[in-house]
Amino acid sequence: MLKPARNKEKDPEGRMPLAEHLRELRNRLAKAVLAIVLGAIVAAFYYRDIINLLTHPVQQSVGCSKSFMELAGQNEGACGNITVEGLLGPFTLMIKVALTAGVVIASPVWLYQLWAFIAPGLHKHEKRYSMAFVAAGFPLFLAGAWFSYHVLPAAASVLIDFTPEGAVNLLPLDDLLNLVTRMVIVFGLSFELPLLLVMLNLTGMVSGRRMLGWWRGMILGVTIFAAFATPTVDPISMLSLAAPIVLLYFLATGFALMNDKRRRQRAAEGPGDDEASVLDLTPEDVGEAEPVPAPSAPTEQSDSASRDRVNGYDDVT
Template sequence: MTSEKKTERKSKKRRRSRRQNPDGTMTLMEHLYDLRYRLGMALLGVGIGAIIGFVWFEWFPFNALPTLGELLIKPYDAIPANLKLPGTEGKLLASGPFEGFMVRLQIGAAAGAVLFSPMWLYQLWAFITPGLYAKEKKFARIFVGCAVVLFVGGAVMAYFVAPEALTVLSSVSSAEFLTALTADKYISFMLALLVIFGISFELPLLVVMLNKVGILPYEKLKKWRRGIIFGLFCFAAVATPGQDPISMCVLAGSLTLLFEVAVQISRLNDRRKNTENEWANLSDDEASPLNYDPQPETATPESEVRATAYDDDAT
């Protein structure tokens, strides 16, 4: 590589650097270079996390934490022994020669995406933040933080609901069947349950965001409350992977509670907006009130008027 090419690459790198360009203004090509760099760093983080998750599936240093395999098998072990195939306690069936490896790789990739989520979320944030105002940056930070907390909360709830859901599903026709789940189908069921609960728990954040921008005011939410709650129950019945009543009722009840919290937050937000803006409730042809309150002129007492006239005559 010649010295001219090295100098050109260094100059491009300086132009893309945030230190050399603190206001974030870039050309189209510089935006594409920055997008390529951010995507590469995000994929690198997910790849490193996938390797860690692949190793963690069977081993963790000093046995300080349970392995991923043990964590994922626990809901299956919660199924009563009389409903399972004998000899499958703590084990899943592999129906293909490479099924165990592929399942382990799949779990490792999912664990890596979760473990290194701060890294790829930061890359996403660093790419979009130059185009935001200071107020929008503050709102985006709160939005991302709440989204992560809600997703983790939904996934944790799904993990504790999974044993009950599997027990109910396994008890159907238990006299004719014994449960012996294959690794592929069981892991797919668990990941689908975790993701569906996690994404569904973002509902209140979506409602609050739409209320914040003025698309869903509190009056509309109050008017549509019954229909939305009915829709949440229908969504829970369709979205749960096993269609069992336990996970469906837990998801629907959680979404209803979170929706009510979002409605109350919207009510407080609209009240604050109406307090700040005195003309929000006025019609288009109604005159706006004026805050001008002139001081009334005080009348001059008659005795002072007479005294002033006497002084003028004396002069």
């Protein structure tokens, strides 16, 4: 009869053999993939609503009020009709949208699985910084996505104006969704730059004074990045991305300056009663070593004293 397997006690520092690490990674990946699949199944029932939500700003800005046949041979100004190509196009599009939405819906699950796999190997202060990074990074990403969603109509109206006169612009739905996804990701990640600078300052790698000295190059770099990141060439779209990033950069610089001032004040006050003082590990010169005298010959007195001792002690204790 097989005995039930006993639960092994976990190491408080999260140490385990390589096989256990691989087994835990497999289990957590399986849970994350299962959550994504379930989220994709749920999103598949609402994929039309998801597509309408993503394409609504562009449709309202540049969508044609008439069909392609009605617009043929007419000149009503630049507009575009959203199209789906091929017989299998709608089904492929549904799978793509459902999987993408499943990743977003299941993000709390796979993010937790990732955190649970990494956290045991982190120190206490590293866990605190990581939690603060996630807590502040998610709202910043959403703010960037919100900006991109409202920049899309202006960008679409500028791009559609390049359509030759008398031509009808067809907007493939998969290309349009790729454009929307790209702008959301680019805007969302660009809003994480100030948070990265704050984390570098908290770890002592970058000072607030140095960050303040970068302001000219930072403004130029953000402007160039915004010019390449936005799909249009108009200054409105470029400034709509560059201005919030520059503002967040100066807010991060102000936080870094205050953090450096607080750090200097704590260093001047010295360690508290419940804190250990910093050890001075600077090597000192101890001079030349004194010569060791040569051992003298044993005498009768020393022999009698050694016999009264046991193993070098006065008694056996």
